[in-house]
Every structure is written in C-alpha cells, then in structure tokens.
Amino acid sequence: MVDGIAYVRTCQTAARPGQMVVRHPAGGLPPLPTVSGPSGLTAVPVVPAIVVERAEVQVAVIGGGPSGRAAAAEARATGRTVRVLDAGTGEEVVAIYAGPTIVARTPTGMLHLEAHEIVVATGAAEIHPVCPGNELTGLMTSRAAEKIHRAGVDLGVAVAVGTPPDGVPSAVLPGRLVRFEGDGKVRSVVMADPVSGLETTTAADTVILGLGLAPRDLLARMAGDGPVRVVGQAAAAQPLPPPPTDGVVCRCMGATVDDLAVAWDRGFNELELLKRSSLACLGTCQGGACLPQVRSWIAARSGEVPDPFTARPASRQITLGEAAADVYVDLFRRTPLHDEHLALGARMDRFGSWWRPWNYGDAVAEYWAVREAVSLGDVSTLGKLV
Template sequence: MTDRGAEPDAPVGGRIVVDGRPVPFEPDDSVAIAIVRAGDVPGRGGTLCLAGDCGNCLATVNGVAYVRTCQVAALPGTVVGRHPAEGKPALPSVDLRDLARVPLGPDIPVRRAHAGLAIVGGGSSERAAAEGRDGALVLDAADGIEVVGIYPGPAAVAREPGGMLHLEADEIVVATGSAEIHPVCPGSRLAGIVTARAAERLAAADIDLGRAVTITTHPIRFEDDGSGRVGAVVVAGEDGSEVTLPCETAIVDLGRAPRDVLARMTRDPGVRAVGSAALDHPLPPSPIEGVVCPCMGTTVADLETAFDKGYNELELLKRASWAGLGPCQGGACLPHVRAFIAARTGGPPPDPFTARPAARQITLAEAAADTTIDAFRRTPLHAEHLAFGARMDRFGGWFRPWHYGDVVGEYWAVREGVSIGDVSTLGKLIVSGPDVVEALERIYPCHV
C-alpha cells in the first residue's frame, strides 16, 4: 500500500549487515553511526572522530577493505566486515573453480574537467567566494566528492558518485579545516572514547552516550571496565595528584591540527591552504606512553627505540617506526610525533612530512581508471637479454629479465662478481611506423 502523502525520496531507515548480523539504521546514519547506535564500535577500539581523519572506524564495506565507515552512508543491504583485531583484512580471492578466468571488476568511468578555481572542502569564506566566481568548482566530501590526490599542474583526482574525476585547474584552494587531536596514553585504544565533534554528531543522531565526561587536558590513562570499553579516565589534578573520573563515554577536546594532507602533496604555487587548514595549531605535549600511531600500532617505545638508533629526522623516524605510514597518513599521530622530536632535540618542531596520494583509500581499479598500458613495452636491451637466455616478465609496465636460467649462479655473480642493471627504461621509447623519421625530426632539432 502506497502512502501518497509521503515524500517520494524521503530517507528511510533499514538494516545493514555487520559481521554477519543485521544492524538497523536510521535515516541519514553513516555506517559508523549505525554501528554505534547498535551498541558496538565500527573498528577495534580507539578514539572515534567520525570525520574521516583517523583509521579507527576502518572496515571492509561491500568487499572493499580500508573504508572509513564514518564517511559511508548506511544503505539497505550494505555488507560490513570489521577488520581483524590482529593482522590485516583478507585479500580478495579468485574463483578457484576457474583459474583461467580473469577476475575483472566493472569499468570505472572517468570524468575530465577544467576549472579556473577549485575549492576542496566546505564551510569557509573561500567557498562562499568561490560560489560567486565564474569557473569555480567546489569539491566537498559532504557532496560525495572525495579528493584523493593533488598533483603539480595543478591537478586533482577525486572519487565521485559513479566514477572518478580528473580535474585540471588554474588554482586549487584547500579549505578542509582542522582535525581533532587524539589522546596518546595507556588505555587510549579502548572503545568508548570520542572527540568533541564526534560527541556532537552522536548527540545529533539521538544516541545516548551514557555517563559521559569531557576532558580538555591530556589524560594520564584510560581504565578498562573489563569488557574492552572505557570505565574511567584518570587526569592530573591541580595539585598534581591523580583524579579518577568514572564514565561510560570519554569525550576528549584536546585541541586541533591542520587538516592539510592534500596541500602537502605538492609544492605547486597554484595550490594553497586557507582557514584552519593553514593555521599553525599548538602541538600536544610530547607523549610519554601508549600507542602513537593507531593505524600501524607504533608506540612511544617504538619511537624512542628508532630515535636512539639515530633516526632523528621526521622523515627517517617515520620510516623507521612506521608512524604515519598507515591509511590516515598521520591524521592522528603526526602532531604527537612532531612534539616527540621537538622534546627529544630541544629544538623547534619539525615541519610535517610530505603527504602521498591517496588521502582516501581507493581501489586499484579506481587508481587505474581510463589508463591504458602497452602490453608489450620493451626496453632497448630486450633483444640482448633474450640472446643471453633471459626469461622475461612484466615489471612496472615493462618486460624485464626474471632470470637467466641459473638463479643460484646469478645470485653469486651479483654478490661476488659483476652485476648489470638495465635502466634503459628511463626516458626511452620505441617509435615505429612509416612516417616515424619525419615525425621525430619535427620534434628533435637534428637529422634522425
């Protein structure tokens, strides 16, 4: 029976499937909020920001791993599998009944566009100015357009409903605001810890947080209630003594950090950050104990070990300790790592490390969308390799030697003799065709 008085496109609730069990959701719920509404957590503990800044709500959604569930709308039939508490999510498997079948997914369409001005983010004065400027384009995750990378040009790559967007622009303005700082201390991986903004979102969704306490200074520790959830937060009193605050939810309001990961992907003069994304927010105190990088499990002890081995520079410490190498690219840990280095060196905090695409996890199909690779790309030394008995295979889009028939002999030749590396792929192209000479002489100022 149809209710003709209802809005035809009005949002409705429904059910999603989480770890094999049905979970109801309300209209406008994200997957993460629906899971919290059901009394559970979308990830495996840790502070929830519900803003896409951390990796504490990552899960496998409809077969795709490392999805920020706080950024995905809950829709009927959505299938969610939380990542393992230990280890990584399982890789997709092929149909073993037909090993010859190539497990191809659907083609990802690419929309190409140009804008005089592209604004990434919303809610700033820059966005208001852009909306009145000819040729301006606003790219906002709230509208379903997630920018995953910014490149020299400048250019941007974004995921949008139904495909990918490849954008060239005269100017790109990053107006993505600020992220909330997460606590680092013993117990910070417990469930039931949320940022102030996340608490506001949960309250707006009419979710009861139970007995909640809000802290504005960095805690000494969180205490377990015996079930993996926070049961109390311990802070320092005015006289330095420990004060225990029993709670069912701990709300942390510990400051802000610029949400500038996209702006740090390129030094192109056509890219600039504005607003909170460009501010130099105060750093938190240097962490003493606990998990610094939730994505990679890096602890303060890991930072100290790497630092004591001589990895004193931010980029080196990142590689040695793995802090900042996870899906959020330092969204949660970077302020703490910078504060740690400043405390250990006694100098100013180091500049943030260079960010790498993608700022949001995308599939290989999305990354390679509308890209064609020559299936038979060969180096200029291809014939020489074959003459020496090489078995060729694909490496990075080129055919290169896999081995020459004697793997052990090749190993000892490299270790004790002379090895040759084929770097002829650097800047080399094989050009053929009836008019190739004329074409090359139009490009190069010489006789070919």
C-alpha cells in the first residue's frame, strides 16, 4: 500500500519525501478504508473530486530528455504550439486514444490533451536478467545504481555484470551470467567462462546489471496509426538479449521460463497466444521489463523474431477515480418516494442498486405494527415500463 492506496506497484511508483509504503498482509487482503455514515451504517469514505484539465495543442511531446527537447524546439521553430509531458516533472502519460487524445496523470489531477501530432521520446529501458535467483533483493540496473550512489546510499561490496555503471565503485565480472545465490538477498553471483564453461562464484552485497537497452515504445504502440512520430532511443533498434533458459521472466505475474515452455508445447506458438496462456507480459507494465526476453525466447524456438504486441491503456497503474475523473454516474437510483421516506425519518441504505428505507428509527415498533396492523411498502423498485 502506498499512501493508503492498496495494490500499488512500487516498481511503477516514483519515490518522494514523506511517502508511506506498507507491505500487504502476508495472509490476506489489505483492509478497505471505511467510515461510519450519519445513519450508523458503514460507507465508503468521501474523497475529493479529481480535477481534470482539458486542453488542445498542435504538438504534444512525450518525454523531456534530449530527444524530446530537440523535437519540441523544432516544432516551436515552425510556429506551432507545443506541450512537453515528462514523468520526471510529474506529468505522466498513461494512455493515448484515437483522436489522438492523450491522458496523463499530473500533480493536480488528470490531463486530457487533444493533439494534432504526438512525438514519443520516451527513451529506452534497461534489460532485466532472467536466470535462477533473479527474484533476490540486491539486484539493480546500472541507472538505478548510479542514482542510489549519488543519493549517498552505501551499496556494500558491489559487482557489475555487463557494462559497468558510471561513477559507482564496482568490480566488473567477466563471462556469462549463470545465476544469483542468496537467502532472500543476493549473497553471490555465478559466472561461466564462455569457452570452457568453468563457473566462478563471487561474493557480493549488490549486483549491478548493464545488460543492454530495449526501446520504451509502449505508448507509440498504443497510439496505432495516428499522427505519431517516435524519436531518439525509443525509435532505435536494439539487439535482443540471449534467450533465457531458466528463472522468472515476468516479475509482475510470476511467469517463469518453464511456464513459457508449457504454453508453447500446448500449441500457443504466437506471441499474443503465448502471452495469454503463460501470463508473461500481462502485468501493468505490459512487458516493459520482460517483453525483450519473451521475444528472444520465441525467436530461439521458432527461428523468427516476433513483432511486439499492441499496447492498450493504461500504461501505468491508475486508480478507478483517476480513470473515471470528470465522469459522474449515479450508481444507486432513487424511487419517486425517496424524499417522502427521508421526511418520515427513514434510515436509507443501498440495496439492489436502489436507495431503500432500512427502518424509520424503531425497528421493533415497526415489526409489531406490521404484525398487528398494516404496513405500506414502496414497490416502485419493481416497476417496469414495457
């Protein structure tokens, strides 16, 4: 839970000062927030409405890195209006719909932006390892290690696999990555000589991984055939990693290499079908971490590299409130006698998609009134117009 909101993927949530992060209960579900209503009945808490900003721009640039800034400058030079949306400054794009319409989460609410042209400059993501032990803590990519080191965090005895990070003290390990070993936290890494196959075990507190890049093109694939241009590393072709042979492929869904093999042997020999059967790439990041590994695995089996699948909104976790912002639906209807019930002191509650009277203050007296006299019931909830 992050700041009281359950089921939040911390891997997709930016850390900020004062943030409260609590693990879910090991043996059950997190508690739902509730408050006691005026009638004494349990109700959901009332939260402030999410503000929606609606705007239109000629060119929307997604990503504020060098490629995004260059694209924005180029568009402004031609006299067009430009808006740059960058997650680093709090404007995180979560969806692109036909139109095209961009939906973004902002520090003040949600943004619905109509754009004549979209430039996707979302850069590239680092490749994650797939091998036994890749679920241990203490493993991090080069960029993460650089940020953590700059923040003054002691990484202990650090080793690097692949391209070493800039400015982070670490010993570079030669050879092919075989597995990580540890007891919940990484304690050592095993490498193999690419010629002899001889394995070497090196103790470490932190393993830093520089295994290459994959274009972060999820939003571009979500936009489809609209007026979208992809620039920079998001458009660059990158080599796939070696096909994985063991370990967890998709951390979001817990899918392993064995799960891929089982689905493949059952005849799901196409990326979309393999994804649905094995659950790999079905997490909220839609394969942001595991898609290169899955494509490489399929290529090794079939001899052909499959194209990435179509992405669908949302590209990040959002709450139901954010998804439905500025849309109001009365989920519980009121009968024509609703105001009469309230005037008679009824305690109303939701039942069968209607607000209905629970009692009028003295349930025992009402019981005897029904038994010894007569009662009137509001049956307008049963009415139908044919």
